[in-house]
Amino acid sequence: MTGAPPVPMSATLAADEVLARRRRAGEQVLPMAGGEIGLPVLPALRRRLAAAAGLNAYGPVPGSHALRASAAGYWGRRGLGTDPGLVVAGPGSKPLLFALLLAIGGDVVVPVPGWVSYAAQARLAGAHPVPVATAPGQGGVPDPERLRTAVAAARAAGRDPRCVVVTLPDNPTGTVASPGTVRRLADAARELDLVIVSDEIYCDLVWDTSVPAESPARHAPERTVVTTGLTKNLAVGGWRTGVARLPDSDTGRSLHGRLVPVASQIWSSPPAPVQAAAAYAFGEPPEIAAHVAACRALHERVVRAVAGRFTGAGADLAPVRATCYLYPDFGPLRDRLAHTHDVHGGEGLVRFLGERHGIGVLPAGAFGEPGDPLRIRAATSRLYGEDDEQRTTALAAPDPLELPWIRRNLEQIGAALADLTGSPVTGS
Amino acid sequence: MTGAPPVPMSATLAADEVLARRRRAGEQVLPMAGGEIGLPVLPALRRRLAAAAGLNAYGPVPGSHALRASAAGYWGRRGLGTDPGLVVAGPGSKPLLFALLLAIGGDVVVPVPGWVSYAAQARLAGAHPVPVATAPGQGGVPDPERLRTAVAAARAAGRDPRCVVVTLPDNPTGTVASPGTVRRLADAARELDLVIVSDEIYCDLVWDTSVPAESPARHAPERTVVTTGLTKNLAVGGWRTGVARLPDSDTGRSLHGRLVPVASQIWSSPPAPVQAAAAYAFGEPPEIAAHVAACRALHERVVRAVAGRFTGAGADLAPVRATCYLYPDFGPLRDRLAHTHDVHGGEGLVRFLGERHGIGVLPAGAFGEPGDPLRIRAATSRLYGEDDEQRTTALAAPDPLELPWIRRNLEQIGAALADLTGSPVTGS
Numbered sequence: 023m024t025g026a027p028p029v030p031m032s033a034t035l036a037a038d039e040v041l042a043r044r045r046r047a048g049e050q051v052l053p054m055a056g057g058e059i060g061l062p063v064l065p066a067l068r069r070r071l072a073a074a075a076g077l078n079a080y081g082p083v084p085g086s087h088a089l090r091a092s093a094a095g096y097w098g099r100r101g102l103g104t105d106p107g108l109v110v111a112g113p114g115s116k117p118l119l120f121a122l123l124l125a126i127g128g129d130v131v132v133p134v135p136g137w138v139s140y141a142a143q144a145r146l147a148g149a150h151p152v153p154v155a156t157a158p159g160q161g162g163v164p165d166p167e168r169l170r171t172a173v174a175a176a177r178a179a180g181r182d183p184r185c186v187v188v189t190l191p192d193n194p195t196g197t198v199a200s201p202g203t204v205r206r207l208a209d210a211a212r213e214l215d216l217v218i219v220s221d222e223i224y225c226d227l228v229w230d231t232s233v234p235a236e237s238p239a240r241h242a243p244e245r246t247v248v249t250t251g252l253t254k255n256l257a258v259g260g261w262r263t264g265v266a267r268l269p270d271s272d273t274g275r276s277l278h279g280r281l282v283p284v285a286s287q288i289w290s291s292p293p294a295p296v297q298a299a300a301a302y303a304f305g306e307p308p309e310i311a312a313h314v315a316a317c318r319a320l321h322e323r324v325v326r327a328v329a330g331r332f333t334g335a336g337a338d339l340a341p342v343r344a345t346c347y348l349y350p351d352f353g354p355l356r357d358r359l360a361h362t363h364d365v366h367g368g369e370g371l372v373r374f375l376g377e378r379h380g381i382g383v384l385p386a387g388a389f390g391e392p393g394d395p396l397r398i399r400a401a402t403s404r405l406y407g408e409d410d411e412q413r414t415t416a417l418a419a420p421d422p423l424e425l426p427w428i429r430r431n432l433e434q435i436g437a438a439l440a441d442l443t444g445s446p447v448t449g450s
Numbered sequence: 451m452t453g454a455p456p457v458p459m460s461a462t463l464a465a466d467e468v469l470a471r472r473r474r475a476g477e478q479v480l481p482m483a484g485g486e487i488g489l490p491v492l493p494a495l496r497r498r499l500a501a502a503a504g505l506n507a508y509g510p511v512p513g514s515h516a517l518r519a520s521a522a523g524y525w526g527r528r529g530l531g532t533d534p535g536l537v538v539a540g541p542g543s544k545p546l547l548f549a550l551l552l553a554i555g556g557d558v559v560v561p562v563p564g565w566v567s568y569a570a571q572a573r574l575a576g577a578h579p580v581p582v583a584t585a586p587g588q589g590g591v592p593d594p595e596r597l598r599t600a601v602a603a604a605r606a607a608g609r610d611p612r613c614v615v616v617t618l619p620d621n622p623t624g625t626v627a628s629p630g631t632v633r634r635l636a637d638a639a640r641e642l643d644l645v646i647v648s649d650e651i652y653c654d655l656v657w658d659t660s661v662p663a664e665s666p667a668r669h670a671p672e673r674t675v676v677t678t679g680l681t682k683n684l685a686v687g688g689w690r691t692g693v694a695r696l697p698d699s700d701t702g703r704s705l706h707g708r709l710v711p712v713a714s715q716i717w718s719s720p721p722a723p724v725q726a727a728a729a730y731a732f733g734e735p736p737e738i739a740a741h742v743a744a745c746r747a748l749h750e751r752v753v754r755a756v757a758g759r760f761t762g763a764g765a766d767l768a769p770v771r772a773t774c775y776l777y778p779d780f781g782p783l784r785d786r787l788a789h790t791h792d793v794h795g796g797e798g799l800v801r802f803l804g805e806r807h808g809i810g811v812l813p814a815g816a817f818g819e820p821g822d823p824l825r826i827r828a829a830t831s832r833l834y835g836e837d838d839e840q841r842t843t844a845l846a847a848p849d850p851l852e853l854p855w856i857r858r859n860l861e862q863i864g865a866a867l868a869d870l871t872g873s874p875v876t877g878s
Binding site: 293 | 456500548690
């Protein structure tokens with residue numbers, strides 16, 4: 023029990039807790055580090071959970087039939103016909119991803135930059151993460167050519183990569199890889215005999231649909247596992263619910279036979295009352311669809327405003343088309359930041375924004391980027407209000423940027439960037 | 451993705467599902483395999499969950515302050531003063547146990563017989579389970595002398611056992627190890643420098659208190675982790691909530707620093723609405739305490755009646771003092787069972803009771819016992835009624851054995867045993 027922990031603390035959750043403490047101490051803080059969605063639970067959804075409070079049985083390990091059928095319908099409406107028997111629900115898509123890594127076995131290709139937990143989970147599963155860079159604007163999808171090289175090298179070194187994780191839409195970059203990139207990734211995965219684990223937790227938060235977001239399950243249906251949940255679309259991260267769609271193939275059925283036992287030994291079943299509410303939500307009745315649309319529009323409005331401030335300050339930013347994340351690169355300002363503020367990398371930038379301006383963000387290093395680049399991830403999802411009343415108002419507002427609390431938050435960001443760059447930043 | 455799964459399916463959950471299918475097909479079945487508690491949620495508790503349905507934030511990884519403070523008070527009332535800062539909550543005590551094994555690292559001593567998931571979890575964590583037999587009547591606590599021998603042998607063979615799991619009260623035997631056994635186990639663990647992980651999920655279901663149930667945390671406070679939850683005491687297995695109490699020592703604080711990061715990477719935080727209800731329940735207001743007492747009394751009445759039938763049939767049974775489990779040994783009937791029924795071990799006995807009598811039980815082999823002994827585990831927890839109305843009636847009945855549905859269940863058990871032994875069995 024000495025030495026470093028087996029994995030580091032989840033950077034997003036750790037940052038959230040630090041900022042929450044500062045807020046309790048009375049400081050004016052902008053929590054832009056974690057990806058928690060600061061929006062209220064839709065009352066109709068809340069009522070479904072409340073009505074299910076008497077459900078106390080474990081139920082089937084992979085989730086209730088109602089939930090699995092509902093999730094199958096959800097994917098079916100997105101062009102992915104789904105057998106409910108190949109759906110596995112879990113207490114969050116995070117534990118599902120972990121159990122998938124255990125069930126698949128072997129080493130794991132992860133995108134760089136990539137969500138904080140993929141590599142940590144691979145290590146907990148006794149595997150080696152094989153990092154593969156993504157191309158600019160194609161976040162979440164390891165570059166197919168680099169994938170071939172990295173897997174060949176890993177195999178030559180005695181490693182055993184068996185799956186590649188993909189994030190579509192992407193966290194941390196907020197970009198959506200193009201159908202061409204996804205297809206080439208799928209081809210490479212087939213060639214290399216890798217299972218694709220496609221984390222599509224943000225799939226309903228694509229607000230710029232100028233380029234279609236295509237799941238690798240369209241291009242490599244025999245080997246693609248898709249995971250999603252209600253955490254992001256419906257802002258119920260604290261409820262802990264996720265679903266996985268296994269491929270309808272020998273690979274998928276074999277994986278199902280391995281995944282369900284792992285789930286039975288780690289978590290038994292997802293929380294029963296939450297399952298009942300999730301079965302309702304994945305059915306997408308009009309009020310749910312309208313709420314998701316309102317959330318998506320709010321994210322879009324605020325992300326675009328913040329993006330304009332970052333680019334206005336001189337940072338590079340790939341086209342953000344989804345989620346509530348921005349991943350600006352302050353490399354173009356390197357000299358000024360070094361000379362004026364003694365800021366040389368993402369870690370320094372995080373300290374500068376946190377200590378001088380009460381703005382919590384994460385350094386690129388938290389997403390697996392080597393060499394502490396001068397880059398950060400910022401989430402807009404907690405800028406929408408201090409309480410449920412303000413947040414509900416923001417969801418309904420014709421122009422949320424006119425709301426005083428959102429305007430104030432944007433001004434706080436603008437002031438921080440002006441201090442950073444030495445000139446006023448008003449956004450584009 | 452070929453070959454056996456990394457772990458077998460949890461035997462209890464698998465058996466539950468098989469029997470549920472038979473029941474849906476219209477068969478009269480007695481589900482005595484799984485340990486799910488077939489009792490309704492106390493209305494006051496259900497209301498707390500319903501009222502908390504709007505809570506959608508992750509909150510702190512180890513659980514809310516309210517839940518941790520409440521759990522600390524719960525242990526304090528049991529003579530184990532507890533720092534809320536050393537309490538970690540999770541989505542069930544099962545994932546907490548798994549995360550503890552990952553955080554502690556090394557190999558894991560498990561009691562034999564022992565709960566189905568300890569050894570499976572150890573394997574998923576990349577560890578080797580080191581099985582150590584318990585003495586008769588001292589279920590759940592590896593025999594201290596055998597522990598010394600087994601750990602020495604494991605270390606000589608290059609293994610690295612770092613913790614010993616204890617179940618108190620015990621599943622599968624329903625016994626409670628004596629304070630003497632617990633003290634000697636604690637001494638041995640200290641000598642061998644092992645962390646003790648004491649699974650006390652059944653701690654409020656001790657109904658025969660003629661011998662005190664003492665946690666190893668009393669005898670080795672510096673190295674004992676205690677886990678519990680609401681699953682068994684309050685019949686809310688489907689809610690998924692558990693808590694761990696880490697030792698107030700350097701070992702405990704170091705373990706906390708390893709456990710919380712593991713939790714952050716596997717499950718983020720326990721379901722927020724459930725946390726709110728759990729904080730209320732661990733506070734043990736009078737209505738909760740009265741409900742637990744009623745559940746305990748019902749378990750006692752039915753377990754004693756079933757125990758009488760098993761011993762009346764000629765099986766050996768150590769003194770059952772807690773839980774809803776019985777672990778009868780049909781060894782004394784070996785010749786008759788072999789000649790009359792071609793039943794030679796626990797597996798055969800399970801088939802006999804299931805196929806001929808619709809009674810689901812588990813073989814001793816599911817609890818790690820080698821050589822398929824002629825022994826089974828039977829749970830009474832789903833004999834109390836077919837629906838919440840019958841179960842509520844059972845909880846309030848002056849003599850639940852007089853209720854027609856419980857009497858019928860006992861008769862079905864009696865008939866099966868009479869068939870097995872060739873003579874009437876009415877219980878003692």
